[in-house]
Amino acid sequence: MGAAVLHTLFAQSAVGLHVLDTQLRVVRANPLSDVVPAELLAGRHFTDAYHLEQPHEAERMLRGVLDTGVASRDRVIRGRLQDAPGPTRSLRVSVYRLDDADGDTLGLLATVVDINEQEKARVRAACLAAVRTRVGRSLDVAATCEGLVEAVVPVFADFAVVEVVDEVLRGSDPPTGPLGRDVPLRRAAVRGLGADGRRDGLVGEMRRLPARTPYGLAASDLRPRLVQIGPRTPWLDADPDSTRMIEATRAHSLIVVPLKLHGTVLGLVSLYRCRGTEPYEENDVPLALTAAAHVALSVDNARRYERDHVIASTVQRRLLPQRDGDRIAVETAHVLLPGRNSGCWFDTIGLSGARTALIIGNVEGPGLQTAITMGQLRTVIHALAGLDLEPDEVLARLSDTAGRLAVERASLPPGDRLHRESPEATCMYAVYNPFSRTCTIARAGHPTPVLVTPDGTTTTLDVPQGPSLFSTDSSPFATAAFELDEGSVLAFFTGTLLTGHGSANRVRESLAQPGRSLQDLCDDVAYTLPAEDCPEGAALLLARTGVVPPERVATWELAHDRTTPAIARTLVRDRLDGWNLDEETTEATELIVSELITNAVRYGTPPLQLRLILGRSLTCEVHDSSRVSPHLRHARTVDEGGRGLFIVSQLATHWGTRYSSDGKALWTEQEIPSLADES
Numbered sequence: 124m125g126a127a128v129l130h131t132l133f134a135q136s137a138v139g140l141h142v143l144d145t146q147l148r149v150v151r152a153n154p155l156s157d158v159v160p161a162e163l164l165a166g167r168h169f170t171d172a173y174h175l176e177q178p179h180e181a182e183r184m185l186r187g188v189l190d191t192g193v194a195s196r197d198r199v200i201r202g203r204l205q206d207a208p209g210p211t212r213s214l215r216v217s218v219y220r221l222d223d224a225d226g227d228t229l230g231l232l233a234t235v236v237d238i239n240e241q242e243k244a245r246v247r248a249a250c251l252a253a254v255r256t257r258v259g260r261s262l263d264v265a266a267t268c269e270g271l272v273e274a275v276v277p278v279f280a281d282f283a284v285v286e287v288v289d290e291v292l293r294g295s296d297p298p299t300g301p302l303g304r305d306v307p308l309r310r311a312a313v314r315g316l317g318a319d320g321r322r323d324g325l326v327g328e329m330r331r332l333p334a335r336t337p338y339g340l341a342a343s344d345l346r347p348r349l350v351q352i353g354p355r356t357p358w359l360d361a362d363p364d365s366t367r368m369i370e371a372t373r374a375h376s377l378i379v380v381p382l383k384l385h386g387t388v389l390g391l392v393s394l395y396r397c398r399g400t401e402p403y404e405e406n407d408v409p410l411a412l413t414a415a416a417h418v419a420l421s422v423d424n425a426r427r428y429e430r431d432h433v434i435a436s437t438v439q440r441r442l443l444p445q446r447d448g449d450r451i452a453v454e455t456a457h458v459l460l461p462g463r464n465s466g467c468w469f470d471t472i473g474l475s476g477a478r479t480a481l482i483i484g485n486v487e488g489p490g491l492q493t494a495i496t497m498g499q500l501r502t503v504i505h506a507l508a509g510l511d512l513e514p515d516e517v518l519a520r521l522s523d524t525a526g527r528l529a530v531e532r533a534s535l536p537p538g539d540r541l542h543r544e545s546p547e548a549t550c551m552y553a554v555y556n557p558f559s560r561t562c563t564i565a566r567a568g569h570p571t572p573v574l575v576t577p578d579g580t581t582t583t584l585d586v587p588q589g590p591s592l593f594s595t596d597s598s599p600f601a602t603a604a605f606e607l608d609e610g611s612v613l614a615f616f617t618g619t620l621l622t623g624h625g626s627a628n629r630v631r632e633s634l635a636q637p638g639r640s641l642q643d644l645c646d647d648v649a650y651t652l653p654a655e656d657c658p659e660g661a662a663l664l665l666a667r668t669g670v671v672p673p674e675r676v677a678t679w680e681l682a683h684d685r686t687t688p689a690i691a692r693t694l695v696r697d698r699l700d701g702w703n704l705d706e707e708t709t710e711a712t713e714l715i716v717s718e719l720i721t722n723a724v725r726y727g728t729p730p731l732q733l734r735l736i737l738g739r740s741l742t743c744e745v746h747d748s749s750r751v752s753p754h755l756r757h758a759r760t761v762d763e764g765g766r767g768l769f770i771v772s773q774l775a776t777h778w779g780t781r782y783s784s785d786g787k788a789l790w791t792e793q794e795i796p797s798l799a800d801e802s
Contacts, residue, residue: 139235142221143169145228147185164204169233175202176211188218189231199242210401213242247410250279254414259421262428264292267421268312271392271414279410280394282315282372287382287390287422289329294430297387297423302342307331308390316372316397333362338391341379345388347408347415348379369395376402380415384423392418431490435465438494442501444470451675451738452557453479454667456641458649460620462660466493466548467617468501469664472508475781475790476744477557477671477736480508483615483664484550484569484592496546499528500592504552511781514552514565515600518589521550522567522600525592548592551615555607557670562613563604567592570621574605575612579635612637612644613666620661626652634665641665675737681720683729688720691733695743702737708795711774712743718771719745719789726751728786740776741793748786 133140133153141164142151149172152164169185170178181200188195196217203211215236221229257270268285276283286308291297298306313325332339336358337348350356352375359366368374374395382389392415396403443459455471466486474480482504486497503524507517525548535542549568555561564572564584568591574582586603590596607613614634621627633647645663677698681687692713699709716733723731727747736742771778775791 139237141169141172141233141235143185143231143233145189145230147182147189147231150230173202173204173214173235174211175200177201181216184216185218185231185233188220189228192220192222192228194219199238210399212237212239214238243406246278247407250275251410251413253278254417258414258418259424262425264422264425264429265311267418267425269314270421271418272312272314275394275414276315279407280315281397281400282374282395283313284310284325284368284393284395285312285382285390285418286330286393287311288388291389291422291426292429294426294433297384297389297426299386300342300345300381300383300388302332302388304331304334304339311390315395330364332391336362336365337377337379338362338365338393341381342388342391345381345383345386347381347412348377349403349405349408350377350379351375351402352377373398378403378408378411380411382415382419382422384419389419389422389426432463432465435489435491435494436461438491439465439467439497442494442498443468450479451477451736452669452671453481453555454641454669455481455665456645457662457664458645460649460652460657460661460663462619462658463489464493464619464659465489465491466497467619467660467662468497469615469662470501470504471664471666472505473739474508474554475511475742475779475792476788477676477738477742479555479557479666481553481555481613481615481664481666482551483617483662484548485617485619485662487547488544492541493546496528496548500525500548500550504550509777509779511779513602514554514563515589515602517552518550518565518567518600521552522590522592522594529593546593549618550592551586553613553615555613555666555668557668559606560609560668560670561604561606562668563602565589565600565602567600568594570616570618572616573614573631573634574607575614575634575637577608577610577637579637581631581635607668609669610637611668612641613668615664615666617662619657619659620648620652620663626656641667671736671738676734678732678734681731681733683724683727683731685724687724687731688717691716691720694733695735698735699741704741704795708741708793711793712741715743715771715774715791715793716745718768719743719791722768722789723747739795741795742790743793744788744790746786746788750782750787752780752787 133151136153140153141149144150147169149164149167149169164172170182175181177200184195184198194217198216200214200216201211202214215238217234219232221232223229253274254271257274258267260270261267264287268287271285272283288297289307289309292309292311307329309329310326332342337350341348352369359369372395374397376396378394380392382392392411394411450473457469459467464487466488468484470482472480472482484500486493486500500521503521504517507520529546532541532546551564551566551569551572553562553564553572564586566586567589571586572584574584584603584605587601589600590598612634616630620630629651630648633651634644636644636647639647644665648663679694681691695713695716696709699712720733723745727749730748732746734744734746771791774793776794778791781788781790
């Protein structure tokens with residue numbers, strides 16, 4: 124029976140059986156290949172009988188079983204019968220020690236099973252799982268393509284190239300197939316054979332697909348191509364660029380798969396196998412197709428995001444001030460770092476009395492709706508700034524508006540994406556008065572500003588924290604006032620600027636250079652931040668404080684008397700003549716001052732003060748201690764009075780009333796033609 128069992132095993136078993144002596148030579152074997160008879164293996168060392176990729180590891184395993192008697196089961200090695208043609212294959216080897224009845228070691232029994240096809244299927248499944256894991260995690264086209272080449276090299280390909288239609292990389296719609304010869308493709312990812320596409324300069328190269336090549340045909344009919352490459356491959360002459368790459372990598376097998384989606388072409392995936400690996404076969408094409416389909420969907424998602432981001436960023440840029448609004452006593456500069464977030468914003472608004480409002484805010488989130496929300500808040504800020512309110516009251520009213528916007532969003536249909544998204548926003552509003560050199564600040568969930576004194580000392584200002592916009596917190600806003608030295612720099616920034624490790628210290632060190640221009644300081648902050656910091660984007664607004672030059676301001680204390688308007692007209696004419704203003708402006712200013720003084724004498728209470736400020740425009744201010752507000756009236760034809768403020772409103776570009784703890788000020792602004800042309 125024993126002899127019959129052995130004969131059957133060695134004659135008919137599909138498992139390769141090898142009996143080895145203690146010198147690891149083959150004593151008996153069953154035939155594993157029709158090409159190599161079993162008798163030719165007899166007498167050969169096991170590592171000589173099989174051409175193994177790692178013969179020393181195999182011999183160490185055999186010696187270990189021979190010495191210890193502990194079997195080694197299901198070890199996968201790469202090799203083939205020494206005289207069999209073709210590339211190496213995956214073999215599952217199990218080794219057992221043979222002992223006689225007395226316990227003496229006779230040799231080894233080694234079983235060898237060809238699992239090449241099973242191993243290929245396992246590798247394909249693992250590769251496809253890696254593609255699904257690594258591709259699609261980012262909404263960046265280049266990162267998506269990098270994920271593919273990282274997943275397929277080296278388990279499925281020795282060298283991989285992903286090319287994307289150049290317009291797709293910028294978010295444009297992909298062209299419909301077939302892809303025209305004049306449509307350029309750009310290499311988005313390259314990997315394999317020690318090549319680093321970015322360092323080697325391969326990534327970023329652009330080309331047009333030559334006709335009658337696997338690349339051109341795949342882009343034309345949107346079908347994959349499996350090509351074996353040899354020295355006489357006819358299409359190589361038509362594509363010198365690919366020929367150089369194939370010669371450098373010694374590629375012998377190629378799969379080209381179009382990146383297609385709904386009849387459009389996004390690019391191509393080229394997978395190469397090089398010398399020492401098995402050529403591609405038809406069973407490999409489905410994996411390449413599945414991987415390419417997953418990549419195409421991810422690239423299209425990234426393209427759509429890129430397009431939406433470009434639109435949102437464009438809207439954001441258009442909604443922001445197009446130039447720095449330098450005022451008579453404040454110099455400003457800014458820098459906007461681009462990122463995923465399209466809600467960073469800032470502003471400088473000129474207020475009455477040569478004051479300046481400095482604003483910075485941030486609406487969280489990407490997309491067009493974020494930029495729209497930012498624009499809505501900025502418009503509200505502009506309207507509120509014209510009312511000459513205190514910073515805390517401005518933020519309180521802005522918060523009320525944000526609440527109404529949130530209610531409108533919550534009223535959208537449940538299927539609308541915005542219905543499920545609750546907006547988040549922060550803001551800081553500051554007003555600088557050059558005559559008192561004070562800056563009054565209030566903030567709604569925003570980071571506190573940094574003050575840089577003229578000697579370079581940096582200090583974080585202690586401003587009370589208020590609830591962020593769109594918050595359900597109804598706590599009141601508070602203000603903090605700071606007296607600043609002339610030449611101080613105020614730094615306002617969005618919170619994302621300080622999120623990186625050590626970013627706060629780097630920002631403060633960059634700002635502690637009082638001798639540099641504000642724009643240089645802004646740029647220095649951007650230079651010192653690592654590239655990976657602020658992925659959401661950030662905004663920085665700098666303001667250097669000053670005072671109104673004495674030669675640009677005139678102030679008079681006037682008597683509360685009926686003769687005062689005439690005296691004021693004389694004082695104004697003398698001052699405007701000294702400023703070399705034209706006669707038309709002088710006459711209009713005389714009339715404006717006469718009406719304001721008359722109104723103050725008739726309805727106000729002393730003391731009475733008149734002030735002229737010459738900046739980009741001419742400002743007239745009349746101060747008195749009464750808090751009674753004047754009203755613009757439209758007098759009828761037969762009325763003898765009621766035309767004073769109406770006349771003022773017609774002559775001035777802007778006018779209004781500003782209240783303070785000691786009374787009010789009626790003010791007007793007039794555009795000066797010569798200065799307006801210069802600005």
